[in-house]
Amino acid sequence: MNLSRDQLVDLYHRMWLIRYFDEAARALFMGNMLRGTTHTCTGQEAVAVGACAALRRDDYITSTHRGHGHCLAKGGDPRAMMAELLGRVTGYCKGKGGSMHIADLDLGILGANGIVGGGIGLATGAAYSADLRGSGQVVVCFFGDGASNQGILMEAGNMAALWQLPIIYLCEQNQYAEFSPSRPFIAVERLEMKAQAFGMPGLTVDGNDLLAVYQAVRGAVERARAGGGPTFLVAHTYRIEGHTVGDPLTYRPKEEAALWKSPERDPISRFGRRLVGELGFAEADLESLRQKARADIDDAIAFGKASPEPEIAALWEDVYA
Amino acid sequence: MRELSYRDALNEALHEEMTRDPRVFVLGEDVGRYGGVLQVTRGLLDKFGEKRVRDTPISEAGIMGLAVGAAMTGMRPVAEIMYIDFSALAMDQIVNQAAKAHYMFGGKTRVPLVMRTQGGGGRGNAAQHSQSLEMWYVHVPGLIVVQPSTPYDAKGLLKSAIRDDNPVIFIEHKLLYNTAGPVPEGEYLIPIGVADVKRLGNHVTIVATSRMVLFALEAAETLAEQGIQAEVIDPRTLKPLDLATIVQSVEKTGRLVVVNEGALTGGFTAEVAARVQRAAFDWLDAPIMQVATEDVPLPYNGRLEFEAIPSVQDIVLAARGALYWNAG
Numbered sequence: 001m002n003l004s005r006d007q008l009v010d011l012y013h014r015m016w017l018i019r020y021f022d023e024a025a026r027a028l029f030m031g032n033m034l035r036g037t038t039h040t041c042t043g044q045e046a047v048a049v050g051a052c053a054a055l056r057r058d059d060y061i062t063s064t065h066r067g068h069g070h071c072l073a074k075g076g077d078p079r080a081m082m083a084e085l086l087g088r089v090t091g092y093c094k095g096k097g098g099s100m101h102i103a104d105l106d107l108g109i110l111g112a113n114g115i116v117g118g119g120i121g122l123a124t125g126a127a128y129s130a131d132l133r134g135s136g137q138v139v140v141c142f143f144g145d146g147a148s149n150q151g152i153l154m155e156a157g158n159m160a161a162l163w164q165l166p167i168i169y170l171c172e173q174n175q176y177a178e179f180s181p182s183r184p185f186i187a188v189e190r191l192e193m194k195a196q197a198f199g200m201p202g203l204t205v206d207g208n209d210l211l212a213v214y215q216a217v218r219g220a221v222e223r224a225r226a227g228g229g230p231t232f233l234v235a236h237t238y239r240i241e242g243h244t245v246g247d248p249l250t251y252r253p254k255e256e257a258a259l260w261k262s263p264e265r266d267p268i269s270r271f272g273r274r275l276v277g278e279l280g281f282a283e284a285d286l287e288s289l290r291q292k293a294r295a296d297i298d299d300a301i302a303f304g305k306a307s308p309e310p311e312i313a314a315l316w317e318d319v320y321a
Numbered sequence: 322m323r324e325l326s327y328r329d330a331l332n333e334a335l336h337e338e339m340t341r342d343p344r345v346f347v348l349g350e351d352v353g354r355y356g357g358v359l360q361v362t363r364g365l366l367d368k369f370g371e372k373r374v375r376d377t378p379i380s381e382a383g384i385m386g387l388a389v390g391a392a393m394t395g396m397r398p399v400a401e402i403m404y405i406d407f408s409a410l411a412m413d414q415i416v417n418q419a420a421k422a423h424y425m426f427g428g429k430t431r432v433p434l435v436m437r438t439q440g441g442g443g444r445g446n447a448a449q450h451s452q453s454l455e456m457w458y459v460h461v462p463g464l465i466v467v468q469p470s471t472p473y474d475a476k477g478l479l480k481s482a483i484r485d486d487n488p489v490i491f492i493e494h495k496l497l498y499n500t501a502g503p504v505p506e507g508e509y510l511i512p513i514g515v516a517d518v519k520r521l522g523n524h525v526t527i528v529a530t531s532r533m534v535l536f537a538l539e540a541a542e543t544l545a546e547q548g549i550q551a552e553v554i555d556p557r558t559l560k561p562l563d564l565a566t567i568v569q570s571v572e573k574t575g576r577l578v579v580v581n582e583g584a585l586t587g588g589f590t591a592e593v594a595a596r597v598q599r600a601a602f603d604w605l606d607a608p609i610m611q612v613a614t615e616d617v618p619l620p621y622n623g624r625l626e627f628e629a630i631p632s633v634q635d636i637v638l639a640a641r642g643a644l645y646w647n648a649g
């Protein structure tokens with residue numbers, strides 16, 4: 001493994017940042033501070049953080065409606081994100097995007113996306129663009145098992161394989177597709193089998209093992225950067241919360257989530273144990289990182305709440321460039 | 322001045338813009354080796370190579386999705402969708418992605434792409450290859466919609482569309498490719514959002530789009546023989562619409578006929594009528610006349626199809642109607 005101690009510290013901190021960001025989003029939503037709808041990625045932190053750890057700052061990601069984690073993992077600013085959720089002018093989108101539309105082009109974040117599978121086409125275009133410009137940039141396209149059934153994946157995957165584009169289609173198999181289990185809607189036995197139809201390698205990884213995700217994505221990224229073409233990578237994980245905040249979760253047994261929340265399966269606990277057990281970290285180091293993450297999110301909430309709402313004139317701004 | 326066909330004018334615009342700006346690239350079905358189903362992209366592959374003239378699989382959503390992502394990351398794609406009818410397959414990419422990104426992300430990204438496509442009926446292509454769907458796109462904030470009627474406009478507007486920082490839906494007409502007209506040598510641009518008065522007159526204003534401009538000019542000839550001087554305006558850009566030029570004409574003539582090949586209901590003619598009645602109510606001397614395609618899927622049979630889409634005679638009768646010249 002070629003992650004420095006500082007990088008490991010950053011990754012652990014980032015996982016907690018995501019956990020606490022989504023906890024805050026849920027609390028704010030339940031407190032009627034957020035409009036519309038909000039989706040959390042609790043339990044899936046290792047996929048986002050592990051994958052983005054294998055990327056350069058100028059590499060691209062496309063995210064999903066469940067995108068807070070991807071954005072924070074790629075270096076997104078919690079203050080600008082929280083302000084966006086609160087609809088404030090200091091938010092990433094000046095309060096016009098909300099939870100499902102956070103983008104930061106400077107960090108290569110081509111946007112969360114409100115359409116299931118909505119990022120797949122444009123991720124492929126970003127890879128085509130990187131190839132045309134000879135920039136050496138790579139794209140990680142995050143989507144879920146639900147989105148794996150969208151037609152755009154077939155079209156874009158075929159194109160990426162045809163032209164050997166530098167892209168990793170990273171399917172987070174969190175086992176749920178909106179308000180239903182995903183399994184009854186996927187005909188193939190294993191999702192990575194779809195890669196064969198696209199004409200690219202299909203790999204699978206334990207999505208709750210941060211270092212395993214990092215290694216798998218790193219391998220695919222190196223191959224892509226060297227002109228070796230796309231990879232379809234399935235990360236097995238679990239969506240601990242509902243599709244949206246407030247989802248009554250009538251479609252699954254309560255014990256199931258409890259099992260995935262246990263320290264044996266929880267991705268942050270698992271990474272923490274490796275840091276302490278194999279990589280020489282002290283429990284106290286981890287505890288201070290957790291507390292720092294908590295403080296960072298508290299600061300982000302305070303920043304967002306203190307920020308002004310947009311003026312009415314903003315309604316007509318940025319319709320056209 | 323030299324004459325060029327509509328097809329060659331578009332082809333010349335692509336050659337010039339791809340030479341000028343290395344960020345411009347073309348993609349679509351059969352655009353490379355074959356030169357495009359309508360030969361608009363002919364010669365580009367040899368000059369610019371396969372990465373910038375990309376033959377794609379038959380995957381309209383993939384084509385437009387790829388164009389959006391490339392546009393957001395610094396390129397200026399010109400995607401060809403062979404028939405506008407097929408753009409229905411790419412609707413998410415155009416409407417939910419391309420049109421929204423700039424606003425939804427707070428102005429932080431731009432999507433400078435052009436979707437070149439062609440629509441319209443009149444040659445027996447039947448219900449899935451003959452539609453005039455421009456109003457689908459006019460309805461979506463964030464998109465620009467351009468419909469040139471002449472070779473001169475086609476070239477100048479395509480060049481402007483490629484240089485524009487917004488997603489532009491550039492709609493050609495399948496029965497215009499072989500039409501010819503004057504196109505000057507050398508560089509020129511036609512600004513987006515500016516109408517063109519194609520014929521001056523002071524009795525009635527006819528606003529027409531795309532191939533219907535040619536019909537309106539023909540109708541104006543017939544009307545002139547009958548002593549009616551029609552002014553013919555081609556908006557050229559449907560969105561943003563140059564309402565001022567239309568209103569200025571209506572203030573002179575007091576009468577307006579709007580002609581568009583899309584279906585009547587919820588169409589362009591209704592939109593223009595609504596805007597003009599508000600902007601120029603006091604100048605109107607007659608109800609605004611609408612000439613549009615019947616609310617039916619276009620049939621294959623010629624006799625039926627020609628009944629469905631507007632004819633020159635329909636425009637003549639509408640103009641006479643606006644002047645209360647029709648008998649009965």
